[in-house]
Amino acid sequence: MDDATFLASYDPAAFPPLAVAVDVVPLTFTNGALCVLLNKRTELPARGRLALPGTFVRADEELGAAAQRALRDKAGLDAPVRQFHAFGAVARDPRMRIISIGYMAVVDAEVMGRASTPLGTCELLPISGGILRTAAGRRTSLPFDHDAILSRALADLRRDLDRDDWAFGLLPECFSLRELQALHEAIRGQTLNKPAFRKRLIESGRLEATGEMETGKGFRPAELYRARRIDHAAD
Amino acid sequence: MDDATFLASYDPAAFPPLAVAVDVVPLTFTNGALCVLLNKRTELPARGRLALPGTFVRADEELGAAAQRALRDKAGLDAPVRQFHAFGAVARDPRMRIISIGYMAVVDAEVMGRASTPLGTCELLPISGGILRTAAGRRTSLPFDHDAILSRALADLRRDLDRDDWAFGLLPECFSLRELQALHEAIRGQTLNKPAFRKRLIESGRLEATGEMETGKGFRPAELYRARRIDHAAD
DNA sequence: TGAATAGTGTCTTTCAGACAATATTCT
DNA sequence: AGAATATTGTCTGAAAGACACTATTCA
Numbered sequence: 001m002d003d004a005t006f007l008a009s010y011d012p013a014a015f016p017p018l019a020v021a022v023d024v025v026p027l028t029f030t031n032g033a034l035c036v037l038l039n040k041r042t043e044l045p046a047r048g049r050l051a052l053p054g055t056f057v058r059a060d061e062e063l064g065a066a067a068q069r070a071l072r073d074k075a076g077l078d079a080p081v082r083q084f085h086a087f088g089a090v091a092r093d094p095r096m097r098i099i100s101i102g103y104m105a106v107v108d109a110e111v112m113g114r115a116s117t118p119l120g121t122c123e124l125l126p127i128s129g130g131i132l133r134t135a136a137g138r139r140t141s142l143p144f145d146h147d148a149i150l151s152r153a154l155a156d157l158r159r160d161l162d163r164d165d166w167a168f169g170l171l172p173e174c175f176s177l178r179e180l181q182a183l184h185e186a187i188r189g190q191t192l193n194k195p196a197f198r199k200r201l202i203e204s205g206r207l208e209a210t211g212e213m214e215t216g217k218g219f220r221p222a223e224l225y226r227a228r229r230i231d232h233a234a235d
Numbered sequence: 236m237d238d239a240t241f242l243a244s245y246d247p248a249a250f251p252p253l254a255v256a257v258d259v260v261p262l263t264f265t266n267g268a269l270c271v272l273l274n275k276r277t278e279l280p281a282r283g284r285l286a287l288p289g290t291f292v293r294a295d296e297e298l299g300a301a302a303q304r305a306l307r308d309k310a311g312l313d314a315p316v317r318q319f320h321a322f323g324a325v326a327r328d329p330r331m332r333i334i335s336i337g338y339m340a341v342v343d344a345e346v347m348g349r350a351s352t353p354l355g356t357c358e359l360l361p362i363s364g365g366i367l368r369t370a371a372g373r374r375t376s377l378p379f380d381h382d383a384i385l386s387r388a389l390a391d392l393r394r395d396l397d398r399d400d401w402a403f404g405l406l407p408e409c410f411s412l413r414e415l416q417a418l419h420e421a422i423r424g425q426t427l428n429k430p431a432f433r434k435r436l437i438e439s440g441r442l443e444a445t446g447e448m449e450t451g452k453g454f455r456p457a458e459l460y461r462a463r464r465i466d467h468a469a470d
Numbered sequence: 471t472g473a474a475t476a477g478t479g480t481c482t483t484t485c486a487g488a489c490a491a492t493a494t495t496c497t
Numbered sequence: 498a499g500a501a502t503a504t505t506g507t508c509t510g511a512a513a514g515a516c517a518c519t520a521t522t523c524a
Contacts, residue, residue, distance in 0.1 A: 017252060017294065018253065018254070018255045018292060018294060019253070020253045020255060020323075020334050044237075057253060057323070057334070059252065059253060059332050060325055060332070061325070062323065062324060062325055063321065063323040063334070083320065083321060085318065086298065086318060086321040086336045088255075088292070088297065088298040088336065089297060089470075090295055090296070090297055097294050097295070099255050099292070099298070099334070099336070101321045101323065101334070159398070163394070176476085177476085177477090178475080178476080192514095193513065193514050193515075194476095194477090195477085195478070195479085195513090195514085195515090195516095196512080196513045196514060196515095197513095198477075198478090199512085199513085200512080200513080213522095214476095216523090217474090217475080217522080217523080218473080218474070218475090218522075218523050218524065219473070219474040219475045219476080219521080219522060219523065220474075220475055220476050220477085220520070220521040220522045220523090221475090221476080221521080221522065221523095222475080222476055222477085223476085223477090235324075411503085412503085412504090413502085413503080427487095428486065428487050428488075429503095429504090430486090430487080430488090430489095430504085430505075430506085431485080431486045431487060431488095432486095433504080433505090434485085434486085435485080435486080448495095449503095451496090452495080452496080452501090452502080453495080453496050453497070453500080453501070453502090454494080454495060454496065454500070454501040454502045454503080455493070455494040455495045455496085455501075455502050455503050455504085456494080456495065456496095456502090456503080457502080457503055457504090458503085458504090
C-alpha cells in the first residue's frame with residue numbers, strides 16, 4: 001500500500017480525543033510598568049474572574065490565527081502574536097484535558113487603550129516586581145494555570161530582549177531612548193546605565209533615528225527613534 | 236450555577252477534534268559532531284523513511300511523559316526531555332490535523348550507543364554545518380515538517396547554550412574542557428578561543444572539578460570536570 | 471534665569487581574543 | 498628525547514559601569 005491509498009482510508013476518529021486551545025498574554029507598557037490585559041470570564045468555570053483571553057483552536061485554523069482571533073473577539077485587539085510555550089498538564093483545566101499553546105501579544109499603549117476595557121469585559125493590570133497586581137497595587141492571581149503561563153511569557157520576553165525586536169512592539173512607533181530604557185528596566189527588573197544603554201542600542205543597528213523630537217515636555221526634548229523593521233511572522 | 240455543577244454536566248465531546256502528538260529530537264555528540272537519532276518508520280505514511288520519533292499523546296498522560304515514552308518505545312532510550320516549540324500548521328501532516336509539541340532529548344554518546352540502532356530501526360545521523368547529513372556526508376531531509384522541527388531544536392539549543400545547563404547532557408558525566416569546547420563549537424558553528432572559553436566556563440560556576448584525569452591518550456591528560464547538577468524538570 | 475532632562479566625555483574595570491610559553495604524560 | 502596536548506600568562510582591544518559635564522527646551 002502506498003501513502004495515497006493509506007491516506008484515503010485513514011480514520012481520523014482513531015486518535016485520543018484531546019482539546020487544543022490557545023491562551024494569549026497581551027502585553028503593553030504604560031506609566032513605567034509592564035501591563036497585561038485580562039478578560040473577565042463570562043462562562044463557567046471561573047465565571048467573573050479575570051483570566052488570559054483564550055479560545056479553542058478550530059480544526060482548519062492555524063495556531064497563530066486562533067490566538068489573534070481570541071485577542072480580537074475577547075478584547076477587540078489586533079496585534080502580532082508570538083508563540084512561547086505549550087502547557088499541557090493533565091489537570092490544568094477542570095473541564096477536561098486541554099493542551100494550551102501560549103502566545104504573547106505586544107501592543108503599544110495607545111492601541112491598548114482601544115481594547116475592550118471601557119466595555120467592562122477587560123482590565124489592564126500592571127506587573128511590578130515581576131508580580132501581577134490589581135490597579136490598587138495588591139498582588140493578585142489568575143485562575144487555571146494562567147499564573148504560570150504569564151510568568152513564562154515574561155521570562156521568555158526577558159530572555160529574548162537583547163536578541164530579537166519583539167519588545168519594541170510594546171512602545172509606540174516612535175519613542176525616545178529614555179522610554180526604551182525604562183521599558184528594558186521594567187522587563188529586566190533592574191536599572192541600567194544610561195550612556196552604556198544608549199551606546200549599545202544605537203550601535204546595535206536595531207534603531208533608526210527619525211529626526212523627530214519630543215514635544216510639550218517642559219524641558220529639553222529627546223530625539224525620537226524607530227525600531228528597524230523586521231517581520232514578525234505569526235506562528 | 237457554580238463551577239462544580241457546571242463541570243458535572245460538561246460535555247467533553249463539544250470541542251473541535253484535534254490530535255495532539257509529540258515529536259522528539261534525540262541529540263548526542265560524537266566524533267566532533269552533533270548527531271540526531273532517527274527512526275525508520277514502520278507505518279504509513281512515509282513508511283521506510285527516517286523521521287523523528289514521535290507518538291500521539293494519551294488523554295491522561297503528561298506531554299513530557301509522552302515524549303519519553305516515544306523515545307523509549309521507538310529507540311529504547313531513557314533520557315531527559317525538554318519542550319522547545321509547538322508545531323501546528325494545518326497541513327503539516329497528510330492524515331489529519333495534528334498539533335505536535337516538539338521536545339529535544341539529550342544523551343551522551345555511550346548511552347546513545349545502547350539505542351535501537353543495532354536493531355536496524357534507528358539511525359544516528361550527523362549534523363554538520365547546521366545541515367543534516369547521511370553517514371556518507373550527503374545532505375538529506377526528513378518527511379512531514381521534521382526538517383523545520385529539527386532546525387528549531389538546534390536553534391533553541393544554541394540560543395540557550397550559555398544560559399542553562401541543558402547541553403551538558405550531550406557529554407558523558409565527566410568530560411575535559413577540550414571536549415566541552417568542541418561541543419560548544421559544534422553547536423555554535425564557530426571556533427572559540429581556548430583560554431577565554433576555559434576561563435569563562437570555569438568562572439561561571441557551572442562546572443566542578445572531579446580531580447580525575449583522562450587516561451590512555453599518549454599525551455598530557457586533561458583534568459575531568461562535571462556539570463554542577465541542576466534539575467531538568469521534564470514538562 | 472531656573473528647572474528638568476537630553477546627550478556626551480572620560481576614567482576605570484571587566485572580559486574576550488591572540489599568541490606564546492610552560493607543564494605533563496606516553497611512546 | 499620527542500610528540501602531542503593541557504594549562505597558564507601576558508598583551509591588547511572592546512564593551513560596560515560610574516560619574517560628571519555640557520546642551521537645550523519651556524515656564
